[in-house]
Amino acid sequence: MTDAPHALAIAELKAILGARLMTGPSVLDLHSTDAAHHAPHRPDAVAFPQSTQEVSQILTICHRHAMPVTPFAIGSSLEGAAIPIEGGLSLDMMQMNRVLTINEADLDAVVQPGVTRKQLNEELRATGLMFTVDPGADASLGGMAATRASGTNTVRYGTMRENVLALEAVMADGTVIRTGTRARKSSAGYDLTKLLIGSEGTLAVITELTVRLFGRPEAMSAATCAFANIDDAVQTVIATIQSQLPVARIELLDATSIDGLNQHSKTDFPLLPHLFLEFHGSTSGAEETARAFGEIAAEFGATDFASATDEAARNRLWSARHDFYWAARALRPEAKAYLTDVCVPISRLAACIAETRGEIEQSGLLAPLVGHVGDGNFHLQIMMDPNEPAQANAARTLAQRLARRALSMGGTISGEHGIGLGKKALMSDEHGAALEVMRAIKQALDPKGILNPGKMLPAAGENGSLPRKSG
DSSP states (O other): OOOHHHHHHHHHHHHHHGGGEEOOHHHHHHTSOOSSSBOOOOOSEEEOOOSHHHHHHHHHHHHHTTOOEEEESSOOOSSSTTOOTTOSEEEEOTTOOOEEEEETTTTEEEEOTTOBHHHHHHHHGGGTEEOOOOOSSOOBHHHHHHTTOOOTTHHHHOOHHHHEEEEEEEOTTSOEEEEEOSSSOOOSSOOHHHHHTTSTTSSOEEEEEEEEOEEOOSEEEEEEEEOSSHHHHHHHHHHHHHTTOOEEEEEEEOHHHHHHHHHHHOOOOOSSOEEEEEEEESHHHHHHHHHHHHHHHHHTTOEEEEEEOSHHHHHHHHHHHHTHHHHHHHHSTTSEEEEEEEEOOGGGHHHHHHHHHHHHHHHTOBOOEEEEGGGTEEEEEEEEOTTOHHHHHHHHHHHHHHHHHHHHTTOBSOSSSOOTTTTGGGHHHHHTTHHHHHHHHHHHHOTTOOBSTTSSSOOTTOOOOOOBOOO
């Protein structure tokens, strides 16, 4: 039952939003979870704003009544960032989905937060420009900024941190601010844009983004190759990056991932570790990069080279790669997925993966491994039966040991999934005393603690663990 303070807030919200303030069980269930393995938790209501002014009104009301607000978009978070664990309001931003301006001369665009990456690229098609951050899911740009998303193109084009120039955001009390400008550099004041990127909705609600665009290259070619073992594949990646070859994507899939891919996507790759690559540039430049990569890969015993230059073939290849989640599920359909990621310096990648694979074998768990290895980031999709406590505990232990291994190698507990609920307990391991600075920023900007409460920053002594989904 909704408590009295929340009931008052909901009544006020209903007065300004009408039918776009919903409390029905089906919509509450839809907003009770995301793509993570954590238990669902219903909000008390769901709001669907259509403008920055409405977001400001909503937050003013919720701030007055101390009602929690959890931003929501596509729901593709892998660490529980969109689950409203303290109830309150789920703020669904997907009706704010207009591309406001495309500035071809300046290579930027201004969009609302509900615009998805595929939607933006479709609107850019006639301009010869493209938005490059590709996390796999057709995520919203607001959600991608809030989680500092990256993906397969990061090795060449950067993450959301590098590709967002400016923001409009609404603070906890309803105040609207603008951070950054369309200029490519500035030395004026604190960089509030970068502060909000990656804050997972705990400091403000993003209502507009100015994003960087790139010219579509003259030529794009994709390639795959296989290796006898995963270490040879990783050493090829390291040599490629150290040679400063301008690859646009370089992805690693272990043999288990390839098995799932073959079953799900009806491909016929050899059951060996593979690299998937893409080269961008002029026709001659892309060909030269591909040739140079082939020479490096051959030194490490690469076989089964295959290439694709036409758009349809390239799209099929990357669609298969982006279907990794479902491909892994194909290997054990009755299981649930516990996903995790880390990122390490490229020189430590081989050691980190080797130690991790050893622990996977010892655990007895099925855990396919893929990675955006050009920037030292890789993922595990640990398959487990959540109704079997021993499996759930083993999966959690494997993920935590992986995170601490990454820290010991100079890396981070998450390269792109974020913190949400799943990795709060590890934040002090990575940040130490700096965690108190983060808490101070949170307290200053959200003194009532209404913005996405319970996420990212653990309370003193909090272990960050939550019940797992049971079905």
